[in-house]
Amino acid sequence: MGPIFANVRSATALAILLLTASTGVRAEDLPIVGTGDGIEMLQAVADSYNAEHGQARVSVPPSIGSGGAVASVGGERQKLGRVARPLTETEKAQGLVEVPLIRIPSAIFVHRGVGVATLTSAQVAAVFSGGIDNWSALGGPDLKIRVVRREETDSTLSVLRATMPGWRDLVLTSRSKTATTTQDAIATVRDTPGAIGFGPFSPNLASDFTVLSIDGRVPRDPGYPSAVTLALIYKTATRDAEASAFLAFATSDRAGQLMAERGGAPLKP
Template identity: 35%
Template sequence: MKLFSLIAATMMCLLLSNTVMAEEINLVGTENGEPIFKAIGIAFEKQHPEISVKIPDSIDSGGGIRAVAEDRAVIARVARDFNEREKKYGLTYIPFAKVQIVFFVNTGVEVKNLSVQQINDIYSGKIRNWQDLGGKNLKLRVVTREEEDSATETLEDCLPGFEEIDILSRSKTVFSDSDALDVVQKKQGAIGFGTYGIATHADVRILNIDGKSPADPDYLCSHPVGLVFKDKNKTGFIQKFVEFATSEAAHDVIRNAGGTPF
């Protein structure tokens, strides 16, 4: 009986010891570039099996930054630099990769390439049928994003004239890549935009812009993804994760997830 109790006590100690050793990184923040963050997390866990990297549902870049600033999270995943309001938090931002922002269409759309002017004409409502772009007679259904969304801001920076157009009032506004893809997959003639890595896993047609594929090094539209944290928290396993994500060891992981390492 004493031997059984000793064995049970020993096993309990081992379980408690493993529980104490286990660490968790809760990487809150944006959906943009999520395949890259997930891939980095998986690769990091293989090197450090005692550390678990969690990618919770998106609260956007701004939500992740606020969570770190208010000590509700230790580290965040973001798809942009700080805005003027966020700079006062005194946080550190380290970008480590770029993701391409792409336009994608319902698979019933035959068009494979758009010029910048054609994109502006679609989103302003000047062009309302795919027939005017060399496709079949099919009504255009425009899907857009919030004005402050990082994907929208990227397009405004990289596409001449996109920032100045008045987006078609009949367009449907969605709030994430997954929502945009869901609408475009279901609606005949629909066009939307979002990050390349997520779009590649959906049943949509990804368009070229001015003849350039998202895989081309001189593709027009991309934005950074990175990590945000307080300097005082960059210790222990958090420091290990930051160092891995920003190292050359992560470059192939980033490329395989649809991004471009810095």
């Protein structure tokens, strides 16, 4: 019976090896799941870590939202997550811990064909509420404004409501498209003439769209009010040496520099 069991074990090991090779998944992979905010920044940090440190290959998969990170890490399906909102007291009571990394300014951006680069906060509120529905009223072309919004739980929308003048109780126009992720919002504004949307600021965003100046300030100006804080989360029960090593690197000066080069702002002005 011994040789038979040995052969079974060998066949099983070979099957696992072949499956791993065919799917590109390695046992030592360490995915950081969650929000789309700051994904380019965290990817740069992961790339640098992979080149310089450790055995685990850190990856930054497409967005599943901050809530997805909380569910995955809280449910012990993943070791680390990325969020753009504070943990609730209930989530903390479940053993989740957040590690703030950097501030990401919120940006309001428009399709290149709009021809408008600066608005007041009152004008922005009027656009997103539907009170102004044509760019000609704002110095642009005779072009219908297409509003791209996010769901109410979105981190950028939450920050806009908390900080941007006129947004706390703003009722967003029903004549709008709801994007489910940051990537979806960006793609929709890019592909829709007359579109306006919002999301986390990055230099790449500024190269593809017109990022609006609001009340004379651009997103990275000290007086610009709206920003989210990008943080990593882990669960105390599942934090291991690999997760701890990446957390240490992600909070280092080197990682901070990488994120700042991609549009991040220090946690303390």
